[in-house]
Amino acid sequence: MTDVLLKVQNLNAFYGRAHILFDVGLEVRRGEVVALMGRNGAGKSTTMKAVMGLLDRSRGEVEFLGQSVAKSKPYQIARLGMGFVPEDRRVFTELSVLENLEIGKQPARSDAVEWTPEKLFKLFPNLGEMPNRPGGQMSGGEQQMLTVSRTLMGNPYLVLLDEPSEGVAPVIVEQMANMIIALKREGMSILLSEQNMHFAELVSDRAYVLENGHIRYQGTMAELAANDAVRRAYLSV
């Protein structure tokens, strides 16, 4: 399999007549955790949705596993092995944890980590303690973990994770960071949307910084952490 899992070039996206992304380019290689950073409204979620084929209007090149998916439908992209955890993290509230996981299940893929509920419960012991609880009776953080787990049940090569640390309690933020580190150790590749520098620094290898729909900076996470000027200009730190 190709070493570059995701390659995005000259990606432009629109909501109606509003031009939101301008020639965005980025790459995720096998085994990497890459942070897509920027303030509220910078275009992080829009980039993820455009990559996943969820926007009505976008243009540019999106290659996944060496093949163009710029014109593909979201379900086709998902079938190829791209998982997406959107910001609003919806669980099926009437269904139990195990039933929610079943819904995400896809056949095993060669070269991809194969996930089972048992394996996920090792990663998220909280979920393992409540396999029969309905999704609607879980805390926000638990629902967040369930959404990530459901996506992993599709055995993706790459996961797009939109702001996992947003709006959850600090203790859950820590668990999310540990989860990402554990996933990386398993060999997963992740594109993470994030505005929290501390969180991104804990888990990411490289970073891209967006402002007003333009990529303003790219480098290793360590380089970004050491670059006060870029952080002050484009991030909330």
Ligand SMILES: Nc1ncnc2c1ncn2[C@@H]1O[C@H](COP(=O)(O)OP(=O)(O)OP(=O)(O)O)[C@@H](O)[C@H]1O
């Ligand atoms: N459905 C929509 N219709 C019109 N404009 C939108 C829509 N969704 C987002 N936008 C606009 O697109 C721009 C980028 O938004 P986006 O959600 O991608 O930013 P973000 O970096 O993910 O920030 P956040 O952390 O707030 O989600 C913003 O100016 C936003 O107002």
